[in-house]
Amino acid sequence: MVRTQPAPRRAGRSGASAGTVLRTVLERGPIARSTIARVTGLSPATVTTASAQLVERGLLRELPEISGPTGLGRPHVPVDLDESRYVVYGIHLAMTHVTTALLDLRGRVLARSRDPHFGLGPAEILRDAVTTLEGLAAEHGDMSVPIGVGFAAGGWIDSESGVVRDHPIPGWNGYPVRADLEHRTGLDVRMDSHARALIDAEVLFGEPRVRESVVQLFVGNVVDAAFATGGVVHHGPRAAAGAVAHVPVEHSVEKCACGRTGCVQATLSDRVLVRRAMQLGIIERPIFRDLLDAGRRRQPAALALFAERAHGVGVVAARLLDLFNPEVLIVCDQGVSHIPGSLDAVRRAVADASATCDDPSNSVLSTSFPGRALPVSAGAVILAELYRTPLASFVRPLAGIS
Template sequence: MNHRTPRDPVHRRGASAGSVLRAVLEHGPVPRSTIARLTGLSPASVSGHTAELAEQSFIREMSETTRAKAVGRPHVPVDLDLSGYVVASVHIAVPHTTIALLDLRGRVLVRHQEPHLQPEPLAVVSRASEILARLLAEHAAGRTPLGLGVATGGWIDREAGVLVEHPLLGWQDVALRDQFAERTGLLAEADGHSRALLLAERLFGSARGRSSVMHLFIGNVVDAAFAAGESVHYGPRSQAGAIAHLPLAGNTEPCFCGRTGCLQAAVSEQSLARRAFAEGIITEPEFPLLLETARYGDPSALRLFTERARHIGRATAMLTDVFGPELVVIVEPGVMFLPGTLSALHEEMRAHAWSPPPDVTRAVVPTGFEPDSILAIAGGAVILDALYRDPLRLLAEHERAYSASQRCIHI
């Protein structure tokens, strides 16, 4: 699905409908006259798009005196209609899968975390699909599931919908998109989780309206993503953003790739938990336990998170020298929960970037998303981004997927 390079008139029309829908998301309730100013589209064109979007239950007119969903007068505000649709989300992490439903504002309606008893791809996909069916039956409240977004770490080829490689899960060439589409009957899309969260930050988070943004995801897997203007960079086979093996000076941690000093080996949750366990800071080599210990103020645990933040700061310095993003958003529990570690990261940025941003504390920030919701948002954002680029096209693809699945069921 190539929704990033609209060329023909139908795609241009869809892209304009997308910019109208994004204006409603960002500014709603908003009158159509303002949408015309915000998008640069003509009033007639905005009027046409809002009528079509209302017809499809994406937006509604905010007037009690007007018939529901009738959209006509230019000064009556319109807003998102949250009663028509939900999007489904699956995020596959190393120890567990998160399955969730989101509304069109990217808010998590319900979330379930399922540990990996059998981390084989088929078992994980089947179990997640079963749980998703239950969540839809119990929590969608009559709303139509518009599609399923799947996010995970490692290398995901977005166009092919294939997880090319996830060394920590030991997965290779898994057709995630098609396997989920087949099991759920939903339109499905898959993307890497750093890129998925970058999409989410641009739609619902702190990157909204920024001209360029870089996203760093530091978990067990370490990934980056970059966007400039409207364009999110994918590269051939969506390979961009693989920073796991970026060499870091002064780091001697051995990496599974055979070298030493790779970023991921230094900062992954597994490495940190292993080191903390070996040093007797925690009684089990479990990352959540280490984070809890640091949050209680244990100085040794805090020291490990500060070292981690310094490694991330040095990597961020290199990456910002290359890309010069206006904003860097980081998902990493240390900088999200332990304020001292964020200062260490900023200090390292200032010391190592050739041309650091004038105010590092505003240019490099932790995500503003609720920590418990981040993984659910990552999956959902894969579909929500497609929706806000071209809602009518997504709806048409959803209807095709849905009718195909109904045919399969009745045969």
């Protein structure tokens, strides 16, 4: 594996300006430096300096000179992202599988693998994930340099200390994932909850309206949420924000692992849906994908199960909308992404249950990353920091890369 040394930490205004320039190029590139100055409000001199630093690090490239429409006026040299030089690694931990992926600077998944982890311990699972990543990088076969590893999972992920605090797989509780992965890869490692990471991904690569304010609701085998204003995700003390798994759902009698009855996670999770689908004879194997396939084929009993879950998701979404009043609430739920009518069912439940949201078709959206939310969330953990502070993190001037 090609490795870079961590760059010396440098913060401050020039770092923040470079982040602003890099994000503007991501959104609008190729773009002239004068236009960057105009749309960001940064001075032309600041944009010139930041662009030069980003070009020097291989994050931006200069395109051939363009003259004005008449051939008169000052010619300018637009800049664009240099996508060829770097990749990030992503590792997403789910209840039964690990997803590993290579992503480029635009958050595109270049290669991925989804592998069962058979309930191994964290050290073995991370060892295997790193081996898989090295295999993907070799198969991908280019000379891109990995600039870091992002780790995402459901549950309570303490991004500050680099430790998993509370995950439905008990063996992970207290495990120092960041230290383990840094030791194994020699790369910078960042970790976060997948709900928070998906907000970062939407801010950078998805729905622009989330930059105002957003609630992200993730529904899979774990159910959790995250909140951001002004593009900044709220973590709170020990990064505990967003734990909605054990919020009670009306009329639910499902027993939860926490000992109570009727928790959101126990009522709406993929596993509960699979169990009920097996009982109803909709699927023959306890595999969520089989249930999704039945729903896609519009099998009536499968559609009814997904509609019921969508209603429950809508009720939880309504509570979150009333609590946070965000510009948008984004649902990441494979049923909502793939089953016809599911998003409408969520919106109807929101309309019924929310005291404040009067236009769910405008405020409740499905994820921008259907079918790839897990690898994108993992990669976004590291990409978010790169786009925040590109000079302080990971990437050194090119002369520094051996």
